[in-house]
Amino acid sequence: MSAEVPLSYYLILGALLFIIGAVGVLTRRHALVILMSIELMLNAVNITLVAFSRMQGNLTGQVFSLFIIAVAAAEAAVGLAIVIVLFNSRETLNIDEINLMKW
Amino acid sequence: MSPFIVALIPLLPALAVLVNGLLGFRVLKEKAHRLGVGSVALSFLLSLWVIWQVAFAGARADLVFYEWVVAGNFSVSIGFLIDPLTAVMLFVVTGVGLLVHIYSIGYMHGDPGYPRFFTYMNLFMVSMLLLVMANNYLLLFVGWEGVGLCSYLLIGYWYEKKSASDAGKKAFIVNRIGDAGFLLGVFLVFMTFGSLDFREVFPRADQAAVGVLTAITLLLFVGAVGKSAQLPLHVWLPDAMEGPTPVSALIHAATMVTAGVYMVARSHVLFSLAPVSLQVVAAVGALTAIFSASIGLVQNDIKRVMAYSTVSQLGYMFFGLGVGAYAAGIFHLMTHAFFKGLLFLGAGSVIHALAGEQDMRRMGGLRSHLPVTAPTLYVASLALAGIPPFAGFWSKDEILGAAFKEGQYLLWALGVVAAFMTAFYVFRMIYMTFYGESRVERERAHHIHESPRVMTWPLILLAALSTVGGIIPGFPPEGGLIHGFLGQVFASHGAPEAQHGLELVDYGLMGVSVAVGLAGWGLARFFYISRPEIPGALARRFSFVYRLLLNKYWVDEIYAALVVNPLLRLGRSLRNFDERVIDGAVNGVSFLTVLWGRISDLFDRFTVDGAVNGAGAVVRGGARNFRRLQTGFAQNYALAMLLGIFVIASLYLLF
Numbered sequence: 001m002s003a004e005v006p007l008s009y010y011l012i013l014g015a016l017l018f019i020i021g022a023v024g025v026l027t028r029r030h031a032l033v034i035l036m037s038i039e040l041m042l043n044a045v046n047i048t049l050v051a052f053s054r055m056q057g058n059l060t061g062q063v064f065s066l067f068i069i070a071v072a073a074a075e076a077a078v079g080l081a082i083v084i085v086l087f088n089s090r091e092t093l094n095i096d097e098i099n100l101m102k103w
Numbered sequence: 104m105s106p107f108i109v110a111l112i113p114l115l116p117a118l119a120v121l122v123n124g125l126l127g128f129r130v131l132k133e134k135a136h137r138l139g140v141g142s143v144a145l146s147f148l149l150s151l152w153v154i155w156q157v158a159f160a161g162a163r164a165d166l167v168f169y170e171w172v173v174a175g176n177f178s179v180s181i182g183f184l185i186d187p188l189t190a191v192m193l194f195v196v197t198g199v200g201l202l203v204h205i206y207s208i209g210y211m212h213g214d215p216g217y218p219r220f221f222t223y224m225n226l227f228m229v230s231m232l233l234l235v236m237a238n239n240y241l242l243l244f245v246g247w248e249g250v251g252l253c254s255y256l257l258i259g260y261w262y263e264k265k266s267a268s269d270a271g272k273k274a275f276i277v278n279r280i281g282d283a284g285f286l287l288g289v290f291l292v293f294m295t296f297g298s299l300d301f302r303e304v305f306p307r308a309d310q311a312a313v314g315v316l317t318a319i320t321l322l323l324f325v326g327a328v329g330k331s332a333q334l335p336l337h338v339w340l341p342d343a344m345e346g347p348t349p350v351s352a353l354i355h356a357a358t359m360v361t362a363g364v365y366m367v368a369r370s371h372v373l374f375s376l377a378p379v380s381l382q383v384v385a386a387v388g389a390l391t392a393i394f395s396a397s398i399g400l401v402q403n404d405i406k407r408v409m410a411y412s413t414v415s416q417l418g419y420m421f422f423g424l425g426v427g428a429y430a431a432g433i434f435h436l437m438t439h440a441f442f443k444g445l446l447f448l449g450a451g452s453v454i455h456a457l458a459g460e461q462d463m464r465r466m467g468g469l470r471s472h473l474p475v476t477a478p479t480l481y482v483a484s485l486a487l488a489g490i491p492p493f494a495g496f497w498s499k500d501e502i503l504g505a506a507f508k509e510g511q512y513l514l515w516a517l518g519v520v521a522a523f524m525t526a527f528y529v530f531r532m533i534y535m536t537f538y539g540e541s542r543v544e545r546e547r548a549h550h551i552h553e554s555p556r557v558m559t560w561p562l563i564l565l566a567a568l569s570t571v572g573g574i575i576p577g578f579p580p581e582g583g584l585i586h587g588f589l590g591q592v593f594a595s596h597g598a599p600e601a602q603h604g605l606e607l608v609d610y611g612l613m614g615v616s617v618a619v620g621l622a623g624w625g626l627a628r629f630f631y632i633s634r635p636e637i638p639g640a641l642a643r644r645f646s647f648v649y650r651l652l653l654n655k656y657w658v659d660e661i662y663a664a665l666v667v668n669p670l671l672r673l674g675r676s677l678r679n680f681d682e683r684v685i686d687g688a689v690n691g692v693s694f695l696t697v698l699w700g701r702i703s704d705l706f707d708r709f710t711v712d713g714a715v716n717g718a719g720a721v722v723r724g725g726a727r728n729f730r731r732l733q734t735g736f737a738q739n740y741a742l743a744m745l746l747g748i749f750v751i752a753s754l755y756l757l758f
Contacts, residue, residue, distance in 0.1 A: 022745060025738070025741060026741060026742050026745070027738075034738075095736065096736070099734070100735065
């Protein structure tokens with residue numbers, strides 16, 4: 001009977017993954033990498049939700065994580081489509097050069 | 104009598120004025136006379152019908168067409184009074200008017216202002232008809248001013264010529280003096296009688312005080328003096344000869360200048376009640392008659408001789424009115440219209456033949472070249488000189504006879520002397536123009552020609568009228584048709600023009616008239632045919648008298664010194680005052696205004712604009728700084744969001 005992994009480990013893992021994703025979103029310059037970082041943040045939340053669900057014996061959290069996976073898939077589809085169109089029109093994915101909204 | 108037909112008499116020429124005035128130059132051009140002459144011809148026919156009704160059907164009418172002015176108890180209507188006096192005037196105005204219009208077709212042919220000429224002439228006809236048909240003083244005054252305006256327009260018809268436009272102005276200004284008197288007289292009539300209608304005023308005339316009536320009649324006579332060129336306002340008429348000759352014939356001989364005579368005759372009820380005024384009228388008339396006849400003796404311009412003759416004959420008419428012989432005065436007005444119209448038209452024909460020459464010293468011997476003009480002018484001269492049986496004799500003799508029988512022996516003597524002078528100057532004109540050696544300049548001499556038939560026929564018709572126009576209505580003297588006719592108007596007032604038989608004194612007076620006429624004729628013949636050197640010798644011998652007459656008693660110069668030049672000086676000093684003081688004040692105010700404007704401008708630019716621009720600058724400066732937040736990098740926004748969430752979450756957790 002192996003000892004149960006304590007809840008805090010999961011939460012720490014989720015928090016770490018979320019921070020890594022957030023830093024990636026804020027600092028990376030390549031649009032694809034930013035999309036991947038967003039996936040990382042979403043999945044960090046999923047880990048947290050599933051961990052709380054397991055600990056409390058309530059399935060609501062797991063259901064929510066399934067929803068998040070669906071949303072993430074849709075987000076990936078739309079995001080990739082945008083990336084492709086962006087590349088076609090600008091021939092670059094460096095977001096420093098994509099600054100039309102600047103004053 | 105149909106009011107419609109009466110109204111048409113002045114309306115037809117008025118219509119022609121409108122059409123010719125609006126379309127004359129663009130559409131009608133050389134055909135302008137068709138309308139001008141046609142309308143007057145129709146008016147003449149209608150007038151004949153009206154005269155027929157008045158003379159043979161005994162028709163009288165006082166037709167009111169329109170209430171023109173109504174203010175309180177003051178009302179003036181546009182209405183026509185038709186009686187024998189109006190009938191005579193209608194015949195003179197439309198008859199002579201028609202002949203002059205026809206004559207003008209030839210005389211004015213080729214003039215650049217042809218339609219304008221007929222427009223003015225027709226406007227004159229309208230005004231003159233209003234004047235003689237009016238049934239109240241105000242409408243009469245409208246016609247009075249209308250003919251004055253047309254006179255001005257037609258004297259200055261050749262307005263490029265300085266002398267012509269000056270003469271027009273002179274006529275207008277001198278007439279203004281008379282018109283002011285006339286208007287004051289009309290005001291006084293209204294104040295006294297409370298109405299301007301003839302039918303209201305005349306029946307009540309004897310209720311007014313003699314002093315008031317004297318004032319009214321003298322003021323009205325001032326108007327007549329101006330309009331009919333009597334002393335001392337006669338100066339405009341000789342200058343009026345600057346106009347085209349048909350104008351001189353129609354306006355300044357036959358019709359307009361007789362308006363004063365007509366007006367006095369129309370007001371005879373008032374004049375008869377004011378003996379002082381009548382005496383003034385008679386004296387002014389007689390003095391004018393001899394005064395201008397004497398000037399006529401020495402004038403060399405053919406039209407000026409006629410002009411002074413006209414002034415002189417108008418004097419006769421007033422003389423006649425003044426001694427109470429109203430019918431004789433109007434009779435002379437009528438015969439004078441015939442023979443003086445003829446004299447002017449004949450003179451025009453001579454001038455036409457000589458291509459504009461008016462100086463009789465450069466005429467002579469034209470009799471054979473002008474086979475129609477010469478005899479017709481001769482007839483007119485006989486009529487003017489008072490040789491029986493021509494027209495002038497009958498009327499002039501009646502005036503002189505009436506004066507003698509009224510006991511005005513001094514004025515009668517003046518009239519007789521004037522008659523002698525008249526006969527002399529008119530035959531002097533005939534002999535200088537048609538007889539003797541030709542003194543015509545060579546370049547004019549070879550194209551002397553008789554005028555076209557459109558000009559000679561009016562001469563012939565007027566010559567016929569000058570021949571029979573006196574004897575038919577005037578025989579026997581003081582008992583002729585004209586007296587029976589006009590007596591219906593004048594009968595109840597003024598001197599008795601009784602239908603008595605001829606007495607010895609009448610034959611004596613007639614003999615004197617004929618004698619002075621023949622004497623003047625004979626003297627002219629002696630001076631200018633038999634002994635042509637005498638006039639020059641006389642002029643040298645009595646050079647002062649000669650120069651006095653030649654320069655028209657220096658009346659123009661006296662007026663210039665006494666009235667015109669002081670007025671001009673006053674005008675000039677007023678102009679200086681205007682330029683210095685008034686303009687100075689105006690310019691000063693404008694300077695101050697400009698200065699204040701500059702100050703406001705500065706305030707506006709620096710204070711008001713400063714505030715507005717300042718507000719804009721503040722907003723723009725702020726925006727320049729704040730817009731740096733809008734980097735356009737999504738990551739910056741995301742970082743800001745994250746920091747925000749962090750802060751909020753921290754605050755939530757801490758508190």
